[in-house]
Amino acid sequence: AQKITQxxxxxxxxxxxxxxxxxxxxxxxPSYGLFWYKQPSSGEMIFLIYQGSYDQQNATEGxxxxxxxxxxxxANLVISASQLGDSAxxxxxxxxxxxxxxxxxxxxxxxxxxxxxx
Amino acid sequence: xxxxTQSPKYLFRKEGQxxxxxxxxxLNHDAMYWYRQDPGQGLRLIYYSQIVNDFQKGDIAExxxxxxxxxxxxxxxxxxxxxxPTAFYLCASRNRxxxxxxxxxxxxxxxxx
Numbered sequence: 229a230q231k232i233t234q235x236x237x238x239x240x241x242x243x244x245x246x247x248x249x250x251x252x253x254x255x256x257x258p259s260y261g262l263f264w265y266k267q268p269s270s271g272e273m274i275f276l277i278y279q280g281s282y283d284q285q286n287a288t289e290g291x292x293x294x295x296x297x298x299x300x301x302x303a304n305l306v307i308s309a310s311q312l313g314d315s316a317x318x319x320x321x322x323x324x325x326x327x328x329x330x331x332x333x334x335x336x337x338x339x340x341x342x343x344x345x346x
Numbered sequence: 347x348x349x350x351t352q353s354p355k356y357l358f359r360k361e362g363q364x365x366x367x368x369x370x371x372x373l374n375h376d377a378m379y380w381y382r383q384d385p386g387q388g389l390r391l392i393y394y395s396q397i398v399n400d401f402q403k404g405d406i407a408e409x410x411x412x413x414x415x416x417x418x419x420x421x422x423x424x425x426x427x428x429x430x431p432t433a434f435y436l437c438a439s440r441n442r443x444x445x446x447x448x449x450x451x452x453x454x455x456x457x458x459x
Contacts, residue, residue, distance in 0.1 A: 261445060263448075278445050331396050335391070
């Protein structure tokens with residue numbers, strides 16, 4: 229079963245407008261973490277923001293914020309005042325602890341391609 | 347500057363040959379990971395290692411092998427048993443701690459013909 233679901237293969241937004249990228253997750257672990265990454269066409273993966281399951285406040289980092297709705301198991305990324313340089317793939321990921329040995333790994337969604345139009 | 351180095355950036359091989367992708371980090375991270383990225387598939391975990399001389403299979407380990415003889419190094423070998431080896435391969439490392447993100451290298455694009 230897919231643990232991280234990003235339902236929007238592609239999104240378009242006008243420059244200077246806000247955009248929300250959706251992410252839903254599935255876990256029975258009460259302690260988990262959610263990460264968002266940006267991947268420009270160059271291929272590098274850039275960490276944007278983190279939300280812990282026990283965090284009381286929604287995470288914010290500059291123009292990025294997380295709309296974390298625990299009961300709905302969603303962690304949507306909000307980008308305010310979009311810029312042309314925001315055009316990229318965006319991935320949501322969840323930290324997962326394996327049953328054997330307590331190893332930690334990150335599981336990724338399939339991503340959303342964001343295009344910012346001038 | 348601390349970071350993760352993957353080399354080479356582009357790699358071409360003939361079908362039937364084994365090939366090893368290099369990954370070196372100087373971030374002093376214990377955990378290291380290999381992901382494969384195909385168009386429309388997102389990132390899929392191949393192998394990961396929490397400490398030296400120990401590693402675990404990820405979701406798509408078949409046809410791949412790794413070693414972790416040093417903390418700084420986590421090479422990935424794509425063997426001839428891997429049926430569809432052409433892909434973009436990303437190496438990452440991570441510090442201990444719940445909120446620690448993955449730090450990625452710039453990737454190696456492998457093409458097998």
